[in-house]
Amino acid sequence: MGGIDRVGIVGSGVMGSGIAEVCARAGLDTVVVASGPDSVEPGRRRLRKSLDHGLRKGRLTEAERDAVVERVIFTADLDELVDRQLVFEAVPEHEPTKTDLFALIDKIVTDPEAIFASNTSSIPIIRLARATTRPQQVVGVHFFSPVPVLPLAELIGSLLTGEETRARTEAFVTGTLGKQVIGSPDRAGFVVNALLIPYLLGAIRMVESGFAAAEVVDRGMVLGCSHPLGPLKLADLIGLDTIAAVARALYEEFKEPQYSPPPLLLRMVDGGLLGKKAGRGFYTYP
Numbered sequence: 074m075g076g077i078d079r080v081g082i083v084g085s086g087v088m089g090s091g092i093a094e095v096c097a098r099a100g101l102d103t104v105v106v107a108s109g110p111d112s113v114e115p116g117r118r119r120l121r122k123s124l125d126h127g128l129r130k131g132r133l134t135e136a137e138r139d140a141v142v143e144r145v146i147f148t149a150d151l152d153e154l155v156d157r158q159l160v161f162e163a164v165p166e167h168e169p170t171k172t173d174l175f176a177l178i179d180k181i182v183t184d185p186e187a188i189f190a191s192n193t194s195s196i197p198i199i200r201l202a203r204a205t206t207r208p209q210q211v212v213g214v215h216f217f218s219p220v221p222v223l224p225l226a227e228l229i230g231s232l233l234t235g236e237e238t239r240a241r242t243e244a245f246v247t248g249t250l251g252k253q254v255i256g257s258p259d260r261a262g263f264v265v266n267a268l269l270i271p272y273l274l275g276a277i278r279m280v281e282s283g284f285a286a287a288e289v290v291d292r293g294m295v296l297g298c299s300h301p302l303g304p305l306k307l308a309d310l311i312g313l314d315t316i317a318a319v320a321r322a323l324y325e326e327f328k329e330p331q332y333s334p335p336p337l338l339l340r341m342v343d344g345g346l347l348g349k350k351a352g353r354g355f356y357t358y359p
């Protein structure tokens with residue numbers, strides 16, 4: 074079994090472009106499949122913006138930035154994944170979208186040893202695995218945003234994941250991408266979101282009930298608890314649609330009130346106020 078040099082990423086949003094960046098920075102041949110021709114250019118711009126930010130912060134040089142831009146191929150054609158050894162899925166947190174995609178990728182990718190990794194925040198990996206003919210090669214790799222900055226990835230094996238797939242994926246994520254891994258169970262929310270989401274929902278409920286304004290809650294947690302950013306800013310950064318989807322999945326799995334998405338969150342999603350990526354959420358963004 075050889076090393077992994079050719080990776081594919083499906084989805085060029087917040088997470089897909091971040092995963093593409095770390096893969097390309099590790100020197101890998103990287104293909105990103107966007108949802109359609111109109112999403113190719115925005116995906117490329119998102120990557121470029123993140124690299125420019127990294128350059129300003131001194132995390133990479135101009136030459137490294139240019140090499141990454143050169144290395145990542147953006148396309149709208151899923152067939153370009155044909156020769157990939159590892160494919161990361163980073164499309165929206167919507168189960169039918171993901172299962173349809175896994176079924177398609179399974180048909181396209183020819184390498185019999187290829188690994189299919191989902192970046193889902195809450196959907197059981199086993200359901201995605203069952204959409205393919207090779208469930209033993211499906212695994213969850215849950216990165217955190219911004220992917221180029223945060224060192225953690227949760228590694229989730231389902232009941233059907235092969236030991237070899239798990240070991241190969243862990244070696245790739247730690248050795249090649251330089252991330253640190255924690256193993257998480259195949260339960261909605263895994264480890265981190267099962268704790269983080271109720272906290273974010275609690276902050277949203279405080280705003281909804283008029284208990285405290287978003288700025289007050291955020292200032293409290295930043296200055297009082299040394300959090301790098303407050304829960305409403307973090308919610309905007311993650312994306313309110315993603316938070317609502319993860320909350321629903323957690324509530325469906327555990328039936329605990331703490332996971333139930335508050336109406337304010339649902340109405341903001343209905344209204345397209347999705348946070349930073351939409352220009353407006355609990356805060357507005359230029």
Ligand SMILES: NC(=O)c1ccc[n+]([C@@H]2O[C@H](COP(=O)([O-])OP(=O)(O)OC[C@H]3O[C@@H](n4cnc5c(N)ncnc54)[C@H](O)[C@@H]3O)[C@@H](O)[C@H]2O)c1
Nearest residue numbers: 084085086087088089107108163164165166193194218311
């Ligand atoms: N945002 C976070 O902080 C975060 C963190 C960890 C994991 N995740 C998970 O990562 C996944 C992606 O989240 P995101 O924040 O990047 O969402 P996003 O909305 O920023 O990006 C999703 C992208 O997928 C594209 N897409 C939709 N259907 C597609 C298809 N069939 N083929 C190709 N592209 C398609 C959309 O056009 C969009 O660009 C979700 O499962 C989410 O739960 C998100």
